[in-house]
Amino acid sequence: MTVPLRAASYFPAPRSQRYCSQCGNVLTRRIPDDDNRERDVCDYCGAIHYQNPRNVLGTIPVWEDKVLLCRRAIEPRRGFWTLPAGFMELGETTAQGAARETREEAGAHFELGELFAVIDIPQVDQVHFFFLARLTDLDFSPGEESLEVALFAEADIPWRDLAFRSISTALTLYFEDRTRGAFGVHSRSLPPGVAAPVATVPSS
């Protein structure tokens, strides 16, 4: 019997990289011709390893006057509350990804609504999207990445126990729009320099 090789533990590959994914040779950090910023360049096979920000997709799921939140079962910010959200996957649209995360993290049934907020977080190289969503029943339950799922009226939102600034920003915009009786599409950029983490996974 052969036991397949396994690493002692697994981790998301960080942005810093040493070897070429195409040929396995050592990379050089330099500005390519016809470019104006440093990239990881393979001078053996010629592959240039561009890196780009990532999108995080989520929803604001609503039942009557309450919003659904999930308590995180994973780091970072384990035990803190979040809207259902996660990284955009290949092959999906922003709306499809937001719906997928809502099913995976909250086990919720809902009608997806319009795009509501686009929040830039350049210090972690992420853009967070939130879509409106209307729960169609109260049959929800925590997925593998959630400890619990619950509904909160505006007065009961655990503002001090929210996981990330993008979550508090999206909720604040939502309640403002609900109060004025009209929902727009909001574009915001979060400034750096606040203690609470803003990424939804270990920065990589």
Added chain:
Amino acid sequence: MTVPLRAASYFPAPRSQRYCSQCGNVLTRRIPDDDNRERDVCDYCGAIHYQNPRNVLGTIPVWEDKVLLCRRAIEPRRGFWTLPAGFMELGETTAQGAARETREEAGAHFELGELFAVIDIPQVDQVHFFFLARLTDLDFSPGEESLEVALFAEADIPWRDLAFRSISTALTLYFEDRTRGAFGVHSRSLPPGVAAPVATVPSS
């Protein structure tokens, strides 16, 4: 005198990869524990190489009743007309990247306006953002990736010679909003199966 090693030619590293960027060993394509889709996994060092869609950022630069377009100097779609746009870089916001591309590709001076359109193109794993922009003078000139830059009234837009479907979609939405006298924020998804390419760089 030593001549630094250089590859015969350079290319953007494609999404398919064989070697771990962290340790240089050969990757395995499999579903990691606690995941539900295949990733490139390094069973030697434990790095999991997630991949995510990329954002393309651009503007709709306007002077009076005319829109600025750039004729592409690079493939794909060399010689076709586009709004100034390009891939989002690390460390910038969507608005900053849209402004940077407008300076780089059109040499334009402008006041950046609001987010106007978010266009999903899942078949090439991209999300395209377009911001409104108002030119502040007529001093513009093609950058390295443009053959020429010119202003077009709505009646003169070269619809058949536009480079990508996201460009025609953004322009159509812009003229519709201008006609009704109010600009919103639009979210669209482009379906697959149309002949014209939709990516702004070689798919990777």
